[in-house]
Amino acid sequence: MTWAIIQKSAAERAAATLTDEVREAFTWETARAMLDGFPDGALNIAHEAVDRHVASGHGADEAILWLGKDGERESLSYGDLATRTARFANVLKSHGLQAGDRVFGLAGRVPDLYVAALGTLKAGMIFSPLFSAFGPEPLRTRLEIGEADALITTASIYRRKIAAWRDEIPSLKLVLIIGDEAPEDCVALGPAMAAASERFETVRTRPEDPALFHFTSGTTGRPKGAVHVHDAVVMHAAAGRYALELTPGTRYWCSADPGWVTGTSFGIISPLVNRVRMVIDEADFDLERWYGLLEREKIEVWYTAPTAIRMMMRAGKEAAASHDFSQLRFMASVGEPLNPEAVVWGNEVFGRPFHDNWWQTETGGIMIANTRAMDVHPGSMGRPLPGIEAGIVARVDDGLRECPPGEIGELALRPGWPSMMRAYLHEEARYKKCFVDGWYLSGDLAMRDREGYFWFVGRADDLIKSSGHLIGPFEVESALIEHPAVAEAAVIGLPDETAGEVVKAYVALNPGFEPSEDLERDIRGLARKKLGAAVAPREVVFRKTLPKTRSGKIMRRLLKARELGLPEGDISTLESDET
Numbered sequence: 001m002t003w004a005i006i007q008k009s010a011a012e013r014a015a016a017t018l019t020d021e022v023r024e025a026f027t028w029e030t031a032r033a034m035l036d037g038f039p040d041g042a043l044n045i046a047h048e049a050v051d052r053h054v055a056s057g058h059g060a061d062e063a064i065l066w067l068g069k070d071g072e073r074e075s076l077s078y079g080d081l082a083t084r085t086a087r088f089a090n091v092l093k094s095h096g097l098q099a100g101d102r103v104f105g106l107a108g109r110v111p112d113l114y115v116a117a118l119g120t121l122k123a124g125m126i127f128s129p130l131f132s133a134f135g136p137e138p139l140r141t142r143l144e145i146g147e148a149d150a151l152i153t154t155a156s157i158y159r160r161k162i163a164a165w166r167d168e169i170p171s172l173k174l175v176l177i178i179g180d181e182a183p184e185d186c187v188a189l190g191p192a193m194a195a196a197s198e199r200f201e202t203v204r205t206r207p208e209d210p211a212l213f214h215f216t217s218g219t220t221g222r223p224k225g226a227v228h229v230h231d232a233v234v235m236h237a238a239a240g241r242y243a244l245e246l247t248p249g250t251r252y253w254c255s256a257d258p259g260w261v262t263g264t265s266f267g268i269i270s271p272l273v274n275r276v277r278m279v280i281d282e283a284d285f286d287l288e289r290w291y292g293l294l295e296r297e298k299i300e301v302w303y304t305a306p307t308a309i310r311m312m313m314r315a316g317k318e319a320a321a322s323h324d325f326s327q328l329r330f331m332a333s334v335g336e337p338l339n340p341e342a343v344v345w346g347n348e349v350f351g352r353p354f355h356d357n358w359w360q361t362e363t364g365g366i367m368i369a370n371t372r373a374m375d376v377h378p379g380s381m382g383r384p385l386p387g388i389e390a391g392i393v394a395r396v397d398d399g400l401r402e403c404p405p406g407e408i409g410e411l412a413l414r415p416g417w418p419s420m421m422r423a424y425l426h427e428e429a430r431y432k433k434c435f436v437d438g439w440y441l442s443g444d445l446a447m448r449d450r451e452g453y454f455w456f457v458g459r460a461d462d463l464i465k466s467s468g469h470l471i472g473p474f475e476v477e478s479a480l481i482e483h484p485a486v487a488e489a490a491v492i493g494l495p496d497e498t499a500g501e502v503v504k505a506y507v508a509l510n511p512g513f514e515p516s517e518d519l520e521r522d523i524r525g526l527a528r529k530k531l532g533a534a535v536a537p538r539e540v541v542f543r544k545t546l547p548k549t550r551s552g553k554i555m556r557r558l559l560k561a562r563e564l565g566l567p568e569g570d571i572s573t574l575e576s577d578e579t
């Protein structure tokens with residue numbers, strides 16, 4: 001299936017931050033020059049994201065516009081952030097915490113959480129974000145794996161999910177509760193902040209000092225705790241500028257929750273390092289709220305995810321028609337494959353396409369992207385950012401070989417960029433297995449075309465082999481959602497005596513459509529026409545929703561395990577799941 005290329009005008013290309021000349025001239029040294037640094041090579045993310053802007057005369061500029069669930073608004077300048085994060089760092093110190101200690105964040109998208117993340121880094125401590133919607137078990141496992149010294153959360157979350165076993169985590173010395181009151185053996189953040197000094201000398205961390213622990217989404221199995229260092233900020237600065245078009249003063253909205261890596265790297269650090277004016281929305285997805293926010297707050301750059309885009313598509317173009325999105329200049333998507341239909345839909349509704357980009361918790365920052373100056377090939381993830389060498393490789397007996405254009409293989413990266421993980425917590429063997437022959441293996445399958453664009457095929461575990469064909473679930477799912485009734489699709493392979501494997505699909509329907517045998521036949525018919533009989537699903541099952549992780553990724557392995565009567569494995573990050 002090929003879709004028309006969306007070409008960029010000469011004016012659009014010229015307006016891009018990553019022109020061909022900039023791409024050519026790029027070195028990691030030029031990226032470093034976007035930052036301040038401290039004497040003797042010390043580097044601290046919080047300084048780069050906050051304090052240096054105050055020092056250069058931008059203390060009064062708006063850093064964050066926070067939109068509360070119930071319509072509250074709070075504006076924080078870079079100066080406000082500087083003093084609040086200093087106070088937070090002092091609170092941590094006053095409770096005996098030291099540089100290198102681990103502070104976990106567990107709250108909804110409220111300003112104190114953002115202050116805590118940056119204040120922790122300022123104090124030279126390690127910040128680790130958790131999803132506030134996680135249940136007690138996933139929280140406990142992560143606090144244990146990360147050997148948490150401190151936790152910042154809310155009274156309600158603490159009572160419901162933590163209090164019962166808090167004493168069983170011996171490392172946990174301090175629990176800070178957002179607000180003015182706290183349960184016994186916790187500390188209320190409000191009074192502690194008020195009593196703390198607003199002067200704090202940012203700890204002179206080394207570039208290789210750990211800064212962040214990020215747990216992976218758990219899509220393919222037990223989540224891993226990736227360790228990131230302060231040097232990652234070099235990537236955050238460059239990727240924000242070049243892949244997301246973040247420039248000083250840009251009105252920016254990243255709809256990802258800081259509970260996962262996108263919401264931290266590109267929902268806190270990268271935008272602030274690039275001195276934007278960012279919006280934080282406390283509420284979850286709501287169609288009218290989102291359209292209203294984009295329009296009213298005059299969002300210029302918007303970073304979101306395929307799952308949200310598909311929800312918008314589900315509501316139809318008409319729902320967007322009454323809004324004015326003319327101020328939007330760049331939209332990007334990450335987290336899952338972005339179906340070509342969604343790219344084209346975005347182009348029609350917003351007047352510009354969604355720019356897909358690819359990266360992982362492990363890579364710490366965007367690796368492959370459709371940038372503003374590039375023509376968009378719907379369905380493609382784009383090309384590697386400058387400084388990033390990506391390849392397609394296949395395993396051979398004594399190592400790896402590189403695949404030529406057009407051949408499917410594993411997506412691999414040459415290690416050496418600043419935001420690469422430095423370890424998986426307590427899992428050295430699993431970490432080491434990621435590196436072969438000088439490549440980092442991503443676990444994703446992809447293809448590169450002659451123009452250097454990369455195309456996602458599927459997770460290595462999800463590839464289907466049927467009658468001699470290699471079938472990527474993404475291709476089949478994209479064909480299925482072209483059917484007007486289909487909102488979302490997940491495809492797996494099931495063992496079959498003659499074909500080896502056959503394709504089975506699960507779909508969620510758009511409003512106004514009801515499951516029926518006729519509809520099933522019709523959807524299969526369309527898939528056969530687009531993909532051919534060998535690749536099209538044999539069976540299509542209707543579901544209310546597809547099983548997804550908290551970060552919005554479809555968990556195909558769960559559908560498959562159930563189908564085969566196998567154990568479900570780690571489902572600590574499972575969010576929605578209605579049959």
Ligand code: ATP
Nearest residue numbers: 216217218219220221335336337357358360361456
């Ligand atoms: P786990 O590693 O625990 O199984 P996960 O891989 O889903 O979970 P993340 O690091 O949050 O955890 O997600 C990275 C993965 O998301 C990538 O390896 C890829 O499979 C998928 N992904 C991210 N962006 C894209 C994209 N633009 N197109 C296709 N897939 C993407």
Ligand code: MG
Nearest residue numbers: 216220360443
């Ligand atoms: Mg992964």
